[in-house]
Amino acid sequence: MGMSYRRYLAGARIYGCSECKTHLATIHSMLSRAFNGQHGRAYLFDTVVNVVEGEPVDRQMTTGNHTVRDIYCVKCQRILGWKYDRAYDPTQKYKEGKFILERNLLIDVQ
Template identity: 50%
Template sequence: MAEMVGPRLYSCCNCRNHVALHDDVISKSFQGRNGRAFLFSHAMNIVVGPKEDRQLMTGLHTVADVFCSDCRVVLGWKYERAYEETQKYKEGKFILEKSKIAKENW
């Protein structure tokens, strides 16, 4: 019988630093700057940059870029504030771009 290695997670494509758990994926149908992205409820081993207002496909949001804490590559962003009521569920959540993360323990 195969033994469980540990939780399925995502790591930085550049340095393999663990950045998110598969169990924290909310949606896989988001759009990042460079293509598809996943919405996560939590992220780890990241650095959150300065907040800025950004016009996204779903309206105006206050966001902060998130960087890998080891190699400092930009992985996506954190939603700090949504200005439209229908987008409030994103506040405090993280977008990680599919091209910037890799699966671990799958």
């Protein structure tokens, strides 16, 4: 398949994979800290880098039915959260195209 290149982020606060420290997102792309993941607290981000997206699946979540894709670290393949592809409830449409990263799978890099 070839070598995959990772993006390195700059800024005041950078979140990375807790396993391999690969850069994932900055504090400036964070939209909310008020989310829950499968393993506790989670953050909603507008943009995330250095991830691989899995196949779309429909999941019933606390806010309704969504089509999501698990996201994995491009370097170590650790699952980090998911990306919202589609929200079926009109009040949840703002999540479409956004990413959830689970807090306990992140570290502050810098």
